[in-house]
Amino acid sequence: MGSVEFEGLWDPEPGWLNTASYGLPPRPAWEALQAALSDWRVGATSWEPWDESTIRAREAFARLVGADAGDVFVGSTVSAALAPIATALADGSKVLTDDVEFTSNVFPWKVHEDRGVEVVAVPGSELVAAIQPGIDLVAVSAVQSSTGVVLDLSAVIAASKKIGALVVIDASQALGWLPLTVDGIDALVAHTYKWMMSPRGATLGYLSPRLQERCRPSAAGWYAGADVHGSYYGTRMELAPGARKFDQSPAWFSFVGAAPALELIEQIGVETIHRHNLELANEFRAGLNLPPSNSAIVSTSLPGAQEAFEAAGIRAAVRDGKLRASFHIYTTLADVHEALTALKPLT
Ligand SMILES: Cc1ncc(COP(=O)(O)O)c(C=O)c1O
Secondary structure (H helix, E strand, O other), X not given: OOHHHHOOOOOOOXXXXXXXXXXXXXXXXXXXXXXXXXXXHHOOOOOHHHHHHHHHHHHHHHHHHOOOHHHEEEEOOHHHXXXXXXXXXXXXXXXXXXXXXXXXXXXXXXXXXXXXXXXXXXXXXXXXXXXXXXXXXXXXXXXXXXXXXXXXXXXXXXXXXXXXXXXXXXXOOOOOOOOOOOOOOOEEEEEOOOOOOOXXXXXXXXXXXXXXXXXXXXXXXXXXXXXXXXXXXXXXXXXXXXXXXHOOOXXXXXXXXXXXXXXHHHHHOHHHHHHHHHHHHHHHHXXXXXXXXXXXXXXXXXXXXXXXXXXXXXXXXXXXXXXXEEOOOOOOHHXXXXXXXXXXXXX
């Protein structure tokens, strides 16, 4: 299937180059959410139909990353999803990360410093070489939020395997455009509101069976019960098997939007989205005399770029003093050319 068949499923105002901040909903997600909001407004339904979306989102996510749905949990944010893993680390453990890592994958480890957990941060280009005996866990993004750098995941997995370190991947800037599976990974979490084009508040995660055994489901509530509807009251606790015991009770409307968005990504195909996004990102790079790259996020120092974009009505971001432009399935060649025209006087 080509991306052309799916054109018209989004309604972006021209010039949205900021999916790395948040993605735009495809029509099926938008319509499902509006329908749920209408029902909510007048009390037309009980909540269980909304929760069906959580189940669909879990299953679509599992298929997307090549996992068993029984090893996938739902939550609200990346940092909260990582917290139970951090709690499972032994006192004095060493966690390795990238020195520009987004803090939702840094602070969950760092809050354990008082019991000797140490977070070591190195430049991304040195990360694989730094995976040496003494490191217990590597926590890193598949695609860096501020720079767009794509992780050499197979090298990280190979180096970690050699020393027995756990691999924890934040795929929030990757899933939805970068082909990725959980093979060789111990935990992978992703917030869906960027490249998976969902409302904020729907996070999904994979936990390997060996890590599930080590972690305490510290956020367990009624939704983590083996029988969800039989777990509302009282002190008897029977948690769900597998990763579902790590579920946080879902933000219904976020998942109502997430399920159709994830299913649409599957329908279009990540490979197709990947090709489209790189084509546009590299067209943009060529216009700035930058060599082609493998990322849907372009980060570059160009003094005055922010002002030029603002004047032209182009919405991108500035991260770490650099312009960050991102390109997704609904971005068009016209968007790219408009952006390049706005930057022309600066290049
Ligand atoms: C790599 C990455 N992870 C996570 C998040 C969001 O984190 P959280 O879900 O904890 O709010 C972002 C937001 O920019 C991000 O870029």
